[in-house]
Amino acid sequence: MEGVIGFFKDGGPFMVINLFFLAFGLAVIVERMYSLFMSYGINEKPFVAAVDRYLQAGNIEAAAKVCASSPTPALSRATRNLLKLMRNGFESPMLAVEESLMEVRPLVQSRVGWLWSIANIATLVGLIGTVLGLIEAFKAVGALSADQKAAALAKGISEAMNNTAFGLGIAVVCIFFHLILNTQVVKIVEKTEHALFHFVNVHAQWRKGYRPAEGEGKKG
Numbered sequence: 001m002e003g004v005i006g007f008f009k010d011g012g013p014f015m016v017i018n019l020f021f022l023a024f025g026l027a028v029i030v031e032r033m034y035s036l037f038m039s040y041g042i043n044e045k046p047f048v049a050a051v052d053r054y055l056q057a058g059n060i061e062a063a064a065k066v067c068a069s070s071p072t073p074a075l076s077r078a079t080r081n082l083l084k085l086m087r088n089g090f091e092s093p094m095l096a097v098e099e100s101l102m103e104v105r106p107l108v109q110s111r112v113g114w115l116w117s118i119a120n121i122a123t124l125v126g127l128i129g130t131v132l133g134l135i136e137a138f139k140a141v142g143a144l145s146a147d148q149k150a151a152a153l154a155k156g157i158s159e160a161m162n163n164t165a166f167g168l169g170i171a172v173v174c175i176f177f178h179l180i181l182n183t184q185v186v187k188i189v190e191k192t193e194h195a196l197f198h199f200v201n202v203h204a205q206w207r208k209g210y211r212p213a214e215g216e217g218k219k220g
Contacts, residue, residue: 079195
């Protein structure tokens with residue numbers, strides 16, 4: 001604990017600024033991890049099976065009610081929008097799916113990109129602290145007597161290096177979790193897109209008069 005306190009004390013005021021960005025970045029990471037892996041995490045098979053059952057019968061209203069009670073908010077929100085388009089009619093399945101995906105992307109992508117910005121800002125703040133620490137060190141060396149120069153130089157270099165290390169450490173943490181969160185974002189969007197195209201195909205088959213055999217719609 002004393003080592004940590006000494007590390008921040010030797011680093012100067014810019015360490016405190018970067019401490020704020022570290023706290024901010026960790027808050028974003030915790031909130032997004034919970035949202036993407038818990039709230040928006042997709043177990044799409046039960047939901048798709050439930051919606052399928054009604055779409056195969058042409059009952060869009062009942063399928064919409066499944067969305068209202070679904071524990072998968074991202075997928076159910078996009079599906080609800082797609083069902084509305086089905087009810088009103090659409091010209092292009094591709095455009096219908098893309099419009100419905102617009103309901104999901106802002107939800108899952110929100111604040112993930114902030115981590116790159118925090119990483120860049122923390123690195124630059126650390127660099128400013130490094131430069132100012134070196135400036136103070138060289139100023140002290142020029143102004144002090146010979147027996148005091150070594151201590152002043154060591155203090156300035158310590159401040160400079162602490163700022164560099166802390167800024168880079170924050171950047172590494174933010175970039176690492178950005179990679180994890182962005183992978184989950186892509187996974188959620190891809191699964192949602194696949195489910196929406198599946199619903200479009202099921203609805204198109206129903207409109208053409210196709211009816212699945214007994215038990216066929218329950219496979220998978």
